[in-house]
Structures are given as structure tokens and as C-alpha cells.
Amino acid sequence: NAGVTQTPKFRILKIGQSMTLQCTQDMNHNYMYWYRQDPGMGLKLIYYSVGAGITDKGEVPNGYNVSRSTTEDFPLRLELAAPSQTSVYFCASSPGTGDEKLFFGSGTQLSVL
Amino acid sequence: AQKITQTQPGMFVQEKEAVTLDCTYDTSDPSYGLFWYKQPSSGEMIFLIYQGSYDQQNATEGRYSLNFQKARKSANLVISASQLGDSAMYFCAMREGIRTIFGAGTRLFVKA
Numbered sequence: 001n002a003g004v005t006q007t008p009k010f011r012i013l014k015i016g017q018s019m020t021l022q023c024t025q026d027m028n029h030n031y032m033y034w035y036r037q038d039p040g041m042g043l044k045l046i047y048y049s050v051g052a053g054i055t056d057k058g059e060v061p062n063g064y065n066v067s068r069s070t071t072e073d074f075p076l077r078l079e080l081a082a083p084s085q086t087s088v089y090f091c092a093s094s095p096g097t098g099d100e101k102l103f104f105g106s107g108t109q110l111s112v113l
Numbered sequence: 114a115q116k117i118t119q120t121q122p123g124m125f126v127q128e129k130e131a132v133t134l135d136c137t138y139d140t141s142d143p144s145y146g147l148f149w150y151k152q153p154s155s156g157e158m159i160f161l162i163y164q165g166s167y168d169q170q171n172a173t174e175g176r177y178s179l180n181f182q183k184a185r186k187s188a189n190l191v192i193s194a195s196q197l198g199d200s201a202m203y204f205c206a207m208r209e210g211i212r213t214i215f216g217a218g219t220r221l222f223v224k225a
Binding site for chain 2 (some may be wrong): 031033035040041042043044045048050058059088090092096100101102104106107
């Protein structure tokens with residue numbers, strides 16, 4: 001199984017550009033999450049979803065948007081990139097059935113210059 | 114509001130010795146889950162151990178054990194017989210409802 005797949009792995013953006021970070025999972029998990037990890041820090045929750053069509057804000061949602069049109073996909077959109085969004089972004093999923101261990105993707109390293 | 118506190122930014126341990134990484138949490142929800150994840154220098158997040166708030170016994174997974182003290186709201190990770198490969202960042206996390214939040218992490222250095 002592929003698990004949680006994130007693309008791209010690395011990206012450099014100019015200030016004001018937009019991009020979408022892709023995340024897909026093949027485990028039929030209901031719950032999906034986006035986190036960001038600044039250098040030397042812990043993970044901060046950006047957005048999460050409990051199923052197709054349902055999303056909600058996490059701890060640090062400003063500057064981001066998400067959608068969940070299918071169970072498998074949970075893309076994260078940056079509309080106007082700012083240097084403060086330079087970070088490593090992790091997508092994660094969990095079954096939504098009890099013991100909610102997170103299954104993580106390998107991360108996207110984003111630099112905004 | 115949920116909160117996870119890891120007070121040790123960095124820890125050193127001699128190979129083959131045990132080490133305890135501290136974690137305290139704050140929640141008003143009686144049902145929650147506590148996790149530890151390892152992040153090696155390669156960057157991936159690796160699940161280590163889980164403790165449910167209603168679990169009576171401390172969780173164990175191989176060389177990892179979770180010292181759960183509910184009244185003190187602490188969930189310390191104990192790694193026995195440290196190995197060089199244990200050098201990494203370690204994150205304590207708490208699930209309350211749907212959301213999981215993370216502490217700032219502790220960087221563990223294992224000395225040969």
C-alpha cells in the first residue's frame with residue numbers, strides 16, 4: 001500500500017504566488033489533516049476533514065484553504081504566498097474509528113522567497 | 114484549549130541506558146488519547162506508542178513505555194536500553210475528539 005502520498009516534495013515560491021499541495025490516501029480513512037512544522041518546532045494543525053465535503057479550521061488556518069471532494073484527496077491551497085509560510089507541510093490521515101493514530105505522508109518542504 | 118508541554122528541548126543519554134522524556138498535557142475532556150512520535154533526521158513521522166485516557170495500565174511497545182499519571186496530567190516516554198538509532202526528535206501529542214495537537218518536541222542525542 002502507498003499509504004499517504006504528498007506531492008511535491010520540494011517547492012520554492014515567490015511572494016504572492018499561489019500553489020496547491022496535493023495529498024491522497026489509499027486506506028479509505030475518513031479523517032484527514034494538514035500540519036505545518038516550522039524549523040525546530042512541533043506540528044501545528046492547519047485544517048482537518050472528517051469526510052468528503054466537511055472541513056474545519058485548526059490552530060493556524062490563516063492564509064490557507066482546503067477542500068475534500070473525495071475520501072481519498074485533501075489538497076491544501078496557498079493563495080498569496082508569504083515568507084511566514086516557509087515550512088514543512090505534512091498531510092496525515094486516520095481511520096476515524098477509535099484508536100486514532102495518525103498516518104503521515106513524507107512531507108512537502110516549501111520555501112517562499 | 115488543548116495544550117501539550119515538553120519542557121526538555123534537548124536530552125543526552127549514554128548508549129544502553131534508559132531515558133525519560135517528559136510530557137504534560139491540559140484538557141477538560143474526560144476522553145482523550147496520548148501519543149508519542151519519533152522524527153529522525155530524515156524527517157518522517159513514526160508512531161511509537163499510544164495511551165487512552167481510560168486505560169488502567171501503562172502502555173508498552175518493545176523498548177518504549179508510557180508512564181501515564183492521569184492526576185498529574187503527565188505522559189512521559191521511557192526508552193529503555195538506548196541505541197544510537199534512537200537519536201531523533203520526539204513529539205508528544207494528544208487527541209481530543211477529532212483533533213490531534215503536538216508539543217514542541219525533545220531532541221534526544223544518544224552517545225556511544
